[in-house]
Amino acid sequence: MSDEDQNKVIDGRAVAKKVEAEVKAGVEELKSEKGITPGLATILVGDDPASKMYVRLKHKACDRVGIYAEDHPLPESTTQEELLDLIKTLNAREDIHGILLQLPLPGQLNEQEAMNAIDPAKDADGFHPFNMGQLLIGIEELVPCTPKGVIRALEEYNIDIQGKHAVIVGHSNVVGKPMAAMLVNRNATVSVCHVFTEDTSKFTKEADILVVATGVKHLIKEDMVKEGAVIFDVGISEENGKVYGDVDFENVIKKAALVTPVPGGVGPMTISILMQHVLMAAQKTA
Numbered sequence: 001m002s003d004e005d006q007n008k009v010i011d012g013r014a015v016a017k018k019v020e021a022e023v024k025a026g027v028e029e030l031k032s033e034k035g036i037t038p039g040l041a042t043i044l045v046g047d048d049p050a051s052k053m054y055v056r057l058k059h060k061a062c063d064r065v066g067i068y069a070e071d072h073p074l075p076e077s078t079t080q081e082e083l084l085d086l087i088k089t090l091n092a093r094e095d096i097h098g099i100l101l102q103l104p105l106p107g108q109l110n111e112q113e114a115m116n117a118i119d120p121a122k123d124a125d126g127f128h129p130f131n132m133g134q135l136l137i138g139i140e141e142l143v144p145c146t147p148k149g150v151i152r153a154l155e156e157y158n159i160d161i162q163g164k165h166a167v168i169v170g171h172s173n174v175v176g177k178p179m180a181a182m183l184v185n186r187n188a189t190v191s192v193c194h195v196f197t198e199d200t201s202k203f204t205k206e207a208d209i210l211v212v213a214t215g216v217k218h219l220i221k222e223d224m225v226k227e228g229a230v231i232f233d234v235g236i237s238e239e240n241g242k243v244y245g246d247v248d249f250e251n252v253i254k255k256a257a258l259v260t261p262v263p264g265g266v267g268p269m270t271i272s273i274l275m276q277h278v279l280m281a282a283q284k285t286a
């Protein structure tokens with residue numbers, strides 16, 4: 001990569017570091033002034049290696065910022081009732097302010113029903129329908145962490161959102177839809193593309209801000225982006241032990257103003273926002 005292109009890399013680890021420093025200060029203040037240590041409980045059902053790694057990354061982040069963390073590993077064969085029982089127990093715990101149910105869940109379990117059972121005030125992921133509804137009407141408290149991290153990065157890099165054409169590729173509940181809501185809340189003109197979009201490149205070529213979350217390796221090529229676009233690559237796919245994003249980074253960066261790498265982009269930002277949410281949830285109980 002040329003030196004000039006190097007300056008276009010959005011440093012997700014640096015953004016995360018800044019967020020974590022703020023959280024750490026907030027945690028210390030809450031401890032000293034109210035005697036409250038924020039606590040996160042993670043639930044991991046089964047032993048998918050990727051999920052295990054993500055949960056481990058979250059626990060490490062808790063350690064860095066001074067949040068108490070405990071993991072609740074459940075066997076692959078867990079029933080819905082057992083999962084709901086654990087969630088109820090954690091909802092009632094005063095020392096647990098955030099609950100994270102690692103997704104995806106094994107097939108026999110109902111994800112939506114499980115997420116609905118989490119106390120919305122402890123919903124560190126922001127996936128509960130109450131929090132999703134709040135987001136849609138412009139009240140952003142506990143909101144999905146990945147899109148919130150994208151918003152934070154736009155702020156850190158002083159990128160205006162209002163009036164810009166933001167294009168999102170992918171319409172998932174965890175990224176695409178909440179990302180659209182956050183950008184609309186900030187007065188962007190938003191297009192959401194997905195597998196049924198007839199000509200996705202027609203939209204991506206017009207994007208001032210492009211967020212891609214499909215899990216399709218190198219879906220976005222240089223000829224699909226606008227000169228000077230700001231691009232967030234939310235995709236992760238693995239091939240022969242190497243991780244790839246949804247953006248053909250090496251080539252796309254030549255045209256972009258800014259682009260996130262994979263790894264070192266959106267992933268660390270997501271985790272830092274999760275830390276922020278656990279702190280926020282704990283502060284609300286004070």
Ligand SMILES: Nc1nc(=O)c2c([nH]1)NC[C@@H]1CN(c3ccc(C(=O)N[C@@H](CCC(=O)O)C(=O)O)cc3)C=[N+]21
Pocket residue numbers: 054057100101102103104125145236243262263264265266267268270271
């Ligand atoms: N309830 C729930 N909440 C989640 O937030 C959630 C989830 N389920 N299921 C899976 C996805 C995935 N996810 C990642 C977070 C951080 C990195 C991350 O930090 N990755 C490093 C790379 C780590 C490595 O590969 O060594 C990076 O991009 O630099 C990646 C992926 C959270 N997720």
